[in-house]
Amino acid sequence: MKQxxxxxxxxxxxxxxxxxxxAHLAHDSEVPLKAVLADADVDAANLELVxxxxxxxxxxxxxxxxxxxxxKRCQGCGICEQICRFDxxxxxxxAGRRGGRQRTSHKGEGYSVDPIACDxxxxxxxxxxxxxxHMQSQLAGQWYRSESRYGxxxxxxxxxxxxxxxxxxxxxKQNARLxxxxxxxxxxxxxxxxxxGCPVISAASGAHLAVIVTEPSAAGIHNLxxxxxxxxxxxxxxxxxxxxxxIYPAGAAQIEAVCQELGIEIIGRIPFAPAVTxxxxxxxxxxxxxxxxxxxxxxxxxxxxxxxxxNGTGGHL
Amino acid sequence: MKIILxxxxxxxxxxxxxxxxxxxxxxxxxxxTLEWQAHPNPGVGAPGGAGTLAAQFVAxxxxxxxxxxxxxxxxxxxxxAAGVAMYLFGASTTVKEAIEHFRAGQLERVGAPxxxxxxxxx
Amino acid sequence: MKxxxxxxxxxxxxxxxxxxxAFSLVALTPEQPPLFLDCDVEAPNAHLFxxxxxxxxxxxxxxxxxxxxxxxxxxxxxxxxxxxxxxxVLGQKTLVFPQLCHGCGSCTALCPEAAISExxxxxxxxxxxxxxxxxxxxxxVLDVGEPLAVPIxxxxxxxxxxxxxLVVLYDAPPGTSCPVVETVRGSDYLLLVxxxxxxxxxxxxxxxxxxxxxxxxxxxxxxxxNGPYPALDExxxxxxxxxxxxxxxERTIAEGVAQGKTLVEIHLEYASLFRQVFAEITGxxxxxx
Numbered sequence: 001m002k003q004x005x006x007x008x009x010x011x012x013x014x015x016x017x018x019x020x021x022x023a024h025l026a027h028d029s030e031v032p033l034k035a036v037l038a039d040a041d042v043d044a045a046n047l048e049l050v051x052x053x054x055x056x057x058x059x060x061x062x063x064x065x066x067x068x069x070x071x072k073r074c075q076g077c078g079i080c081e082q083i084c085r086f087d088x089x090x091x092x093x094x095a096g097r098r099g100g101r102q103r104t105s106h107k108g109e110g111y112s113v114d115p116i117a118c119d120x121x122x123x124x125x126x127x128x129x130x131x132x133x134h135m136q137s138q139l140a141g142q143w144y145r146s147e148s149r150y151g152x153x154x155x156x157x158x159x160x161x162x163x164x165x166x167x168x169x170x171x172x173k174q175n176a177r178l179x180x181x182x183x184x185x186x187x188x189x190x191x192x193x194x195x196x197g198c199p200v201i202s203a204a205s206g207a208h209l210a211v212i213v214t215e216p217s218a219a220g221i222h223n224l225x226x227x228x229x230x231x232x233x234x235x236x237x238x239x240x241x242x243x244x245x246x247i248y249p250a251g252a253a254q255i256e257a258v259c260q261e262l263g264i265e266i267i268g269r270i271p272f273a274p275a276v277t278x279x280x281x282x283x284x285x286x287x288x289x290x291x292x293x294x295x296x297x298x299x300x301x302x303x304x305x306x307x308x309x310x311n312g313t314g315g316h317l
Numbered sequence: 318m319k320i321i322l323x324x325x326x327x328x329x330x331x332x333x334x335x336x337x338x339x340x341x342x343x344x345x346x347x348x349x350t351l352e353w354q355a356h357p358n359p360g361v362g363a364p365g366g367a368g369t370l371a372a373q374f375v376a377x378x379x380x381x382x383x384x385x386x387x388x389x390x391x392x393x394x395x396x397x398a399a400g401v402a403m404y405l406f407g408a409s410t411t412v413k414e415a416i417e418h419f420r421a422g423q424l425e426r427v428g429a430p431x432x433x434x435x436x437x438x439x
Numbered sequence: 440m441k442x443x444x445x446x447x448x449x450x451x452x453x454x455x456x457x458x459x460x461a462f463s464l465v466a467l468t469p470e471q472p473p474l475f476l477d478c479d480v481e482a483p484n485a486h487l488f489x490x491x492x493x494x495x496x497x498x499x500x501x502x503x504x505x506x507x508x509x510x511x512x513x514x515x516x517x518x519x520x521x522x523x524x525x526x527x528v529l530g531q532k533t534l535v536f537p538q539l540c541h542g543c544g545s546c547t548a549l550c551p552e553a554a555i556s557e558x559x560x561x562x563x564x565x566x567x568x569x570x571x572x573x574x575x576x577x578x579x580v581l582d583v584g585e586p587l588a589v590p591i592x593x594x595x596x597x598x599x600x601x602x603x604x605l606v607v608l609y610d611a612p613p614g615t616s617c618p619v620v621e622t623v624r625g626s627d628y629l630l631l632v633x634x635x636x637x638x639x640x641x642x643x644x645x646x647x648x649x650x651x652x653x654x655x656x657x658x659x660x661x662x663x664x665n666g667p668y669p670a671l672d673e674x675x676x677x678x679x680x681x682x683x684x685x686x687x688x689e690r691t692i693a694e695g696v697a698q699g700k701t702l703v704e705i706h707l708e709y710a711s712l713f714r715q716v717f718a719e720i721t722g723x724x725x726x727x728x
Contacts, residue, residue, distance in 0.1 A: 217697035376529045
């Protein structure tokens with residue numbers, strides 16, 4: 001059982017469109033692969049918008065904990081504010097501080113905790129001389145097991161302004177992996193988040209192959225280098241796809257140069273095609289919606305190459 | 318003696334799970350009496366340091382040996398400090414098979430980290 | 440005046456809008472050009488449009504514990520207080536796992552033997568310097584392999600010099616979780632850049648919720664408009680979100696942006712269009728205050 005993760009570095013390069021196409025092609029091509037799908041972009045989960053799955057299970061996600069100060073016990077010593085390294089303790093409201101920029105507690109409150117800033121370290125809990133602080137679990141989001149026409153989909157929604165997105169990604173992936181193992185699936189296709197930080201690291205963990213979708217813009221090229229450094233740092237073999245390849249041929253040439261220098265294979269170039277947006281609006285993978293589109297044809301060829309690589313990354317599928 | 322194995326299901330009849338840090342379940346077994354207990358692997362929920370969390374669990378159980386598919390550098394360092402011997406599954410496919418192989422002295426003992434590991438801070 | 444530019448969905452054109460806005464504002468207050476902060480520390484791009492000379496750099500580190508084994512009695516108090524399992528007593532040693540540590544300082548403060556000291560563990564850098572047209576530029580860059588963006592963004596925001604009347608622009612990362620919140624927190628206004636597609640609208644809804652959680656007024660800029668998309672307009676109307684600018688989908692714009700040009704350099708009229716956006720934002724902010 002192999003795991004592919006689709007990454008990009010820069011946002012908006014077309015990861016989800018490609019992930020949806022892979023899901024469709026894994027299911028419907030001449031040599032089908034039994035797949036489980038995972039949407040690891042828990043901040044902005046879009047894969048279900050093109051797969052329209054039926055939701056089967058919903059689970060709560062407890063992210064971490066936040067400190068809560070009991071105003072009845074708080075004596076206003078301010079030790080919590082001194083030791084907090086996350087700027088999460090708000091000092092008491094003082095009349096006359098109006099118009100100031102500093103955030104404070106509400107009028108009438110002593111010290112209080114900003115739950116959005118709180119990292120959950122509990123340093124204040126242990127050091128409050130009045131024992132006035134305790135930790136409270138945070139409901140940070142939900143994750144789902146759904147069934148799409150191309151296979152099971154695991155996805156999640158992190159509530160806005162929450163942290164611990166890496167943890168939620170891990171929960172989504174772990175469940176996808178276990179179902180894949182239990183049902184003898186051959187591949188888990190993970191639609192990754194943008195960036196290179198903890199949600200991406202979690203999404204990429206355990207992947208046998210990373211497919212990196214880039215675009216030939218100055219920003220795309222720059223971020224491609226960073227995401228390739230990331231996959232190399234974690235020893236994950238990477239293949240590159242250039243999306244919207246025809247908007248800036250000089251940029252595409254730069255990408256080719258970067259990949260050649262790093263010994264990374266470019267496995268496809270997808271031309272810009274309005275069908276991709278049309279397919280998204282229609283709620284379908286572009287390869288299903290408009291198979292004749294130049295973008296679809298490019299994606300078909302890319303999938304075939306990926307399938308060959310999966311067979312080659314140690315052991316058989 | 319008390320040993321721990323990574324498994325895909327919470328049972329001594331389960332298949333093995335090749336990964337230490339993210340192996341779904343940790344089966345704690347008395348290798349002589351075959352009394353066992355399954356625990357969810359604390360490394361599973363973690364975005365980072367999974368091997369470290371799993372290793373801390375193993376150490377706190379005071380197990381003498383742990384059997385899995387690979388041990389990254391963090392897990393290895395932690396288990397070594399705790400004095401827990403590490404073994405690889407080798408050809409075993411089920412937990413029971415692995416215990417048999419272990420009792421027969423057929424499993425390879427690990428003397429250095431086997432996996433690459435990751436270094437996320439999560 | 441602090442304005443953040445965010446989106447929810449990646450690739451909608453945040454950096455293009457933020458840098459275009461920066462250029463347009465130079466003419467407004469030439470004696471004090473705006474300050475631009477690229478807060479997308481995982482995938483920073485603004486330098487490709489603003490061409491800064493990064494003359495100053497500072498390392499950003501997390502303070503992680505270091506145990507003096509001579510003083511340590513292996514009492515386990517550090518392991519007990521650590522919420523991240525980053526320090527543990529194993530065998531006769533107290534081990535630190537830097538990759539799990541969040542640098543909170545709790546173990547160090549609570550060790551009864553004072554056996555723990557703190558050492559910096561590098562995670563990235565913050566840099567600053569002058570950019571094109573006199574714009575002051577600063578950014579953070581996360582080291583490859585490091586997961587936590589927030590501490591860098593936090594230090595970046597503290598590092599830059601504020602001044603009365605200075606306009607500060609914060610170019611946020613994509614998403615809606617903690618790095619975006621850290622960037623946007625404390626802003627006077629949130630400009631949300633979206634695209635008229637189902638993905639764009641879905642993620643805009645989430646971004647609007649973040650604005651709501653933080654109590655920051657928001658307005659929308661629609662990028663890559665290509666015919667009507669009623670769902671987006673209806674959403675904005677229902678949320679009382681002003682649509683401050685509509686940028687058409689145009690090949691010349693796409694190609695120009697691909698080459699690192701701002702809208703102002705591609706079509707000069709955007710300079711006054713963005714100044715109008717700024718005037719509306721200042722007007723709207725004043726109404727609320």
